Amino acid sequence: MVSVLIFSCQYLDDYSGSPISVPPQLVLKENIQYELPFEVLTTIDNDVEIRNGGYGSGATAHPTKKGMFYAITDRGPNTNFLEGKKFPVSDFTPRIGLFSIRSNAEIVLEKEILLKNPSGTPISGIPNPEGKGATGEIPYDLEGNQLPFDDFGLDSEGIVAMHDGTFWVSDEYGPHIVHYSDQGVELERISPIGVNEGNGGRKIPAVFAKRRPNRGMEGLAITPNEKTLVGIMQSTLYNPVTIRTDLTRILTFDLTTGKTKQFLYRQEGANLSNSEIVGLSSSEFLVIERDGNFSGNGIAQKHIYKIDISEATDVTGDDISAEFGLLIENKTIEESTWEEIEAAGIVPVKKQLIADLVEKTGYLHDKLEGIWLIDDHTLGCINDDDFAVFDENGDGIIEQKILPGTSQKNDASSLYMIRVHF
Structure with missing residues (x-):
């Protein structure tokens, strides 16, 4: 029997610490799928629908309005093609x-905020050129013609909503952390050394430019006092190559001083993804750690951990300008074993499993990527549907994204x- 959640409890006000009551009439069923609204952008060959869904690359609570949340898309529908991506x-x-x-229990899209460059022109999700955050991915259109790069293009993934109405967004290109106005106009872009200078010297350490294509800063959080941004990389850096694939980096960025810190996160296995981070306190966070599998095809991991830095x-x-970051016996951290890291006196963040989405919900989706923190025992979990399309064989042919085992x-x-305890 499915239980019913009546949200008459409290919403976490991440700014003042004072709770905001959630409307008691808000009734939702626990562990049940509620689809977000969408419209069809276009239909291509074989009646494949490309949907203006895609909301789920990141999510965050509205800082003041009850029962409301923000979600963000990524760069838009795309598939692998030649040495890059087809858009x-x-x-x-x-x-x-x-x-x-x-x-x-109806979910309503109240408004959309398009991301724009500093002059107010809408950006695209097309990759950046060299010197602006390039990943080496070449963009192509539907017919396979190469597209021009976009200086302000963003593969947006993490989102923070501030009390002043502005947003911070992290991405997978630079990686960039970008500050946007309440209308979506870029106010500041913070990137690794050598990218987008001229913002008063506020930078991400250079080693973060070693991110792998499509494996950048997947999650972004803010501490409750709104003083520190906290980002997490999706996967192990190419630093200079990937020796192991179970180590990611967490970055803290003090918004007042611009100072940064880095911490190591140890994943449970190889080739997993950290696709969200949410602030609980100045040192405690929720983190998604997942694989890319569909549970309909067999074993899948969609875990949420509580971590302490x-x-x-x-x-x-x-x-912070060191290209390869801190070295251990002349090797990068990514080249070192966990035993060598421990011997160097380096301690990774502590972690504790608090939710297994497959066990709780039978989770059918491959990409768990967003968490809406509702209160201290309730989370809203959101997936990225890739605009309902994907490229199963990596041949550039765009197909409908069908959930295995669902007819x-x-x-x-x-x-x-979901109900959790943390």
């Missing part, structure tokens, strides 16, 4: 959506409400 809707603009939940070692080193049910960005 079948190449003029798609990454965007933030504001969602509300009505008393009948208070006793972890800052591995920034003395020089041809299209994937859709969806909300699942």
Whole structure:
């Protein structure tokens, strides 16, 4: 029997620490899929629908409005093609959506905020050129023609909503951390050394430019006092090559001083992804650690961990401009074994499993990527549906993204409400 959640409890006000009551009439069922609204952008060969869904690359609570959350898209529909990516809707603009939940459990898209460059022109999700955050990916249109790069293009993944109405967004290109106005206009872009100078010297350490293509800063959080941004990389850096694939880096960025710190996160196995981080306190966070599998095809991992960075070692080193970051016996951290890291006195963040989405919900989706923190025992979990398309064989042929074991049910960005204890 499915239980019913009546949210008459408290919403976490991440700014003042004072709780905000959630409307008591808001009724949702626990562990049940609620699809986010979408429209069809276009239909291509073989009746494949490309949907203006895609909301789920990151999510965050509205800082003041009850029962509302923001979710963000990534760069737009794309598939692998030659040495880069094919963009079948190449003029798609990454965007933030504001969602509300009505008393009948209907999810409503209240408004969309298109991301724009500093002059107010909508950006695209097309990769950056060399010197601006390039990943080496070449962009192509639906017909296979090469597209021009976009200086301000963003593969947006993490989102933070501030009390002043502005947003911070992290991405997978630079990686960049970008500050946007309440209208989506870029106010500041913070990137690794040598990228987008001229913002008062505020930079991400140079080693973060060693991110792998499509494996950048997947999650972004803010501490409750809104003083420190905290980002997490999706996967192990190419630093200079990837020796192992179970280590990621967490970055803290003090918004007042611009100072940064770095901490290591040890994944449970090889080739997993950290795709979200949410702030609980100045040192405690929730983190998604997942694989890319569908549970309909067999074993899948969609875990949420509580982590604590208070006793972890800052591995920034003395020089944030160092290309390879802190070294251990002349080897990069990514080249070192966990035994060598431990022997160097480096302690990774502590972690504790608090939720297994497959066990709780039978989670059918491959990409768990967003967490809406509702209160101290309730989370809204959101997946990225890739605009309902994917490229199963890596040959550039765009196909409908179907959930295995569902009788041809299209994937859709969806909300699942779960009970947790942390």
